Amino acid sequence: MTTFMVIGLVGLGLLLVSLVVGDLFDGALDALGGDAFSSAVVGAFVAATGFGAAAVQGAVGTALAIPVGLVTGSAFAWFAWWLTRLLSDGSSDSTPTTDDTIGRDGRVITQIPADGLGVVDILVGGHTMRLNARAEHPIEPGTPVHVTSVLSPTSVTVAPVWPEIA
Template identity: 40%
Template sequence: MPTTVQIVATGTLIFLIIGGAGVAVLALALLGTELLQFGHVDLDGPVSLETVAGFAGAFGFGAAIVNELLGGGTPGRIAAAAAGGVLAAVPTGWLASRLSRAARNMRTDATPTRDDLVGALGLVVTPVPLNGYGEVRVRVAGQPVKLNARADHPIPVGAQVFVVQALSETSVHVETY
């Protein structure tokens, strides 16, 4: 016959395993692993995986804490521990749902294209020879980008230039500024 201490330890262990599994699934879901994705990629169903995982994690850990505090050696105390887990899990699941939805729907800037290079101001970092390529550093969308550069005449290191044509995604035609 198991003792009360063994029942409490077993109940707590089961709740901790539920909580750990919930946290592991939540971490994978938030990292974008598309765990358990069925059907269409954008189809989450009525409840997102992040919500379920957050709920399960909070339920498991909350119930384990309450189970230890109550000394859950009886079915009634284990049920009370589970109820305490639900009290912790509902707001956590709601918060996980709101945060994951906010992250998914976050607005981002458009990805810069080669057309965004035209008109950019820059600085020569490797001399641009007459019939070859040098290197320039320009700012595109606020980020410094180093590009191969051609010009109609030689341009020395340190000269300020502007881009008149984007020859490719990584090379431009420049003139002195």
């Protein structure tokens, strides 16, 4: 049991170092398949293998504790790989652009005159974008609007949102 506990603690140590320092195997194991052999995955595998085997060794003996530990380690390694991939593939890193506002709803901040520009706030990916806006007809402040096109990197064309019919 002591051997399996030491294996589990080594795995936890590897996970802790990976959390603080970053991926220890960055670039070293790229030929083996991307994130499948990151330090987080290897640490999860080693820790779960050691602790899983230690948990069942008293009940089933060492001969069966090793396969149980390996299955437990594989399950935790897969979960660490999945979680790492999920976090690294997040698309929230990009800065929203004016093109991202097309089809979004917003609210008029300053009046949009018939022949000029007003100001609207549009929410895109959790970011409020304040843009100049042009419309076919005058629109009063506070009116909900819908972005129909982009005029420039700082201005859009909007139309009032039609009220829902009950």
